[in-house]
Amino acid sequence: MRLNKKPSSMALALPFVITTLMLSGCQTLGLDYFRPKQALPETFQEPVASSDQLHALPNDWWTLYQDPVLNDLIDRASKNNTDIKIAVARIEEADAYLSEVGAALFPQVNLDSSASRYRVTETGAIPVVNGMSPNRSNYNVKLGASYEIDFWGKLRRAKESARAQALASRFAKDTVDLSLKSLVAGDYLLLRSLDAQISLSQASIKTREESLALTKRRLEGGVSSALDVHQAEVAYSNLKAQLAELSRQRAVIVHQLALLTGSLDLTVSPNTIANLPTPPLPPVGLPSSLLEARPDVRQAEQNLIAANARIGVAKAALFPTISLTAGLGSESKDLGDVLKSASRIWSGGLSLSVPVFDSGRLNAKVDQATAEQKQLLAAYEGSVQQAFVDVNDALVNLRQQAEIESALDSSQQSAKKALEVANNRYQSGYTSYLEVLDAQRVANDTSLAFVQSRQARLKASVELFKALGGGWTQSAK
Template sequence: MMPRFKIAHLAVIATLMPGCMMVGPDYKRPEANVPPQYSAVEPVQASNEAEVSSTWWQLYQDPVLNELVEKALKNNTDIKLAVAKVEESDAYLREVGAALFPEIDFDGSGSRSRISQLGATPLPSSVPPVRNNFSGQIGTNFELDFWGRLRRLKESARAQALSTRYAKDTVDLSLKGLVVSNYLLLRSLEAQTALTEDSLKSREESLALTKRRLQGGVSSGLDVEQAQVASSNLVAQVAELKRQRDIAEHQLAVLTGDLALTIPAGTLDSLPIPPIPPVGLPSSLLAARPDIRQSEASMIAANANIGVAKAALFPTISLTANYGGQSADLSDVLKSAARIWTGGLSLNLPIFDSGRLDARVDQATAKQKQALASYESSIQTGFKEVSDALVTLSRTAEREAALQTSKDASKRALMIAENRYKSGYSGYLDVLDSQRTYNDAALAYIQSRQSRLSASVDLFKALGGGWKDPQQQAVAKQ
């Protein structure tokens, strides 16, 4: 029987392995080479609220929109795919982590054989030619992680698992943004359709008026034809707007996984502009973006893989042990006289491989450099997107205010032109120009409001789906 002190000695060696050295570089987060603050653009209607909820789409205060987002998060196929990838990476992490512990197997066998009695060496008559053989033993083959290869593998797997989670969060954030943006587009198209239909009614009334005036000898046939052209153009415009609205609804149906989706009519003006974070947000807020976190997790995994490649340059030491029993009768297998055991260490040392292992270290180092470049690029892109969103939000607010003034002025001009035409002081061409000007100005105002709302969506996406004032959080913790 294997002496107990030897078994204990091997157990101690296996236990102390995690405390051995780990080859390869330890991860250190690189400094982000970005300004400490975003561009100082003064947003219109800036809010001093300390926090914007991570459920930012609810700030638009639209029950239909809330339902669409929740349905998309539950049914969208891209989300399901991302969740499945997270489950796969978690399972891989458990598999890699299991390699740090001994694997214990049981091997049992039973056989019955007959030996020839007419062989070159005849069997004594006392030895039966038919024999039984039964054995059962437990064994282990455990790699001693002297150089940290297994621990670096687990570090890499853990980072990869985090990367897939952040990838899922990125898909989640992108999906929310797509749903909200398409919903705003749909409401904008509905508002444009309603406005155009109102303009169409006005032009049809003008067409009927010019026909009556033609019959009375006051207007010419030219006025009638011009009124007919203007009316027909708006009919075509309404048809095109309805087509675009239906396509936007179909897109929302795909995003939410509900192909039979129908959205009731609503208004764009009822949607409020949500609270806007103050100017000068610290650039460290970029760490909240899941795509940047995903890039960093990939960099951590690539950094750990350098250690895995370097560990292959050192000897691989494994512990092997087996303990069990063997006998001719199954009932004797557990008896002390039937006991068998083996134990030992194996060493595998690379001596000459023509630089193959060194090349693998160089490959892992190059991949780490690629991951670092990708991480730096994601930070720069994130910083730019936040700055762009702040600028767009500010300028679209200014544009909306100017278009509001233009729409009001064009509406007053239309009323004046219609009254002058009815009184005979001006031609119908002035009425057509005023109608066209008002319709264009009103459509531009609706589109500008949609752009402003969409800019707020882009800002929330650029900030990682939520925002919290670090100074306010520090005060709250005191």
């Protein structure tokens, strides 16, 4: 039979010749990506520090707070947080999809084999020849290959889109990681603030206890009135309620940190916020180009790149699909003859699929891809603009919180002096206990407000690190 003849060299080379000719005329449909220009000021509007205060910020910005407990909490969160695990799994998924899409650029090779046993009749399409058994066998082994010629760039654009999606998944993970570390740092600073407020409240309660005991003794000596005692008792009870509320808030924050770090049995020993240093301030003229390093901005750009490539995929679908097929194998009615040269078979072919009429379906897909690209372009521009606003907000917040902290520091110092004067006046009999209570209340409130302002200032520095996507470097000036 003709099929069993050895294929000629020309026949074997034909698919490769066709492939070479096709590839020489290949073109990639769709537009290549160019980063959109952003109408942003060159520098941020809210300078904080003078140029001689420029410091490089390391990637592990949280270490600038010089707190080993905070470092440990962030390390735990990076390893155990469920959102991080989800983000890592999404990276693996995107990488697998990229491998799947990329595989389409290469020939697909399959090994097929079959064995069958059947019976023919004298009245069938292939009648039984006299003397031959009507029972037949057939054995087939074939190595087949197929290859779609990417004449219009459909497969290349698909891989470009998948690669951008894979990068976007990495930047999404970086965004989750940055947000997570900012949350842990912010909650930890609040925890330390609550520790300081609890310590101040406990000291105030001790002072109120002493004042209450003194007032009772003065009542027994006929120097004070029952009203002074009742007022002291009210002030003492209010402080105990304040302490209970602060303790409740502390417990809730520890629970939140336990969730963020994936350590549900987490305990954090009390400490004070006063020991935490203020991180370095950014320099005047910090360039807005730093925003390009923000992971959410980079994620938005990769999403835009992927959508831009999908337009090319949709346009390429409007044109013919050209594929090559080839096969080489053996076929025999006897299993023992399958590997013999006389049983060899081969095939080769070229297929062409041309869209003729689809009621506008393929054109609609192009319109759909174009509309998606417009959405993601606007989303990218919006992410850059939002990042610019975030940094300016963080800069002004950091600057104003520093001024608030300084003012409240002066206020608490004055309140302490006023309390000392009120105590001396009361003990000398020049005023009622109401003046002492008022001075104690003001001293307590201003001390708590100062601690809260310090926590707010440190939290503002965390928000600035987050807004900048991690920080700045010497070369950023």
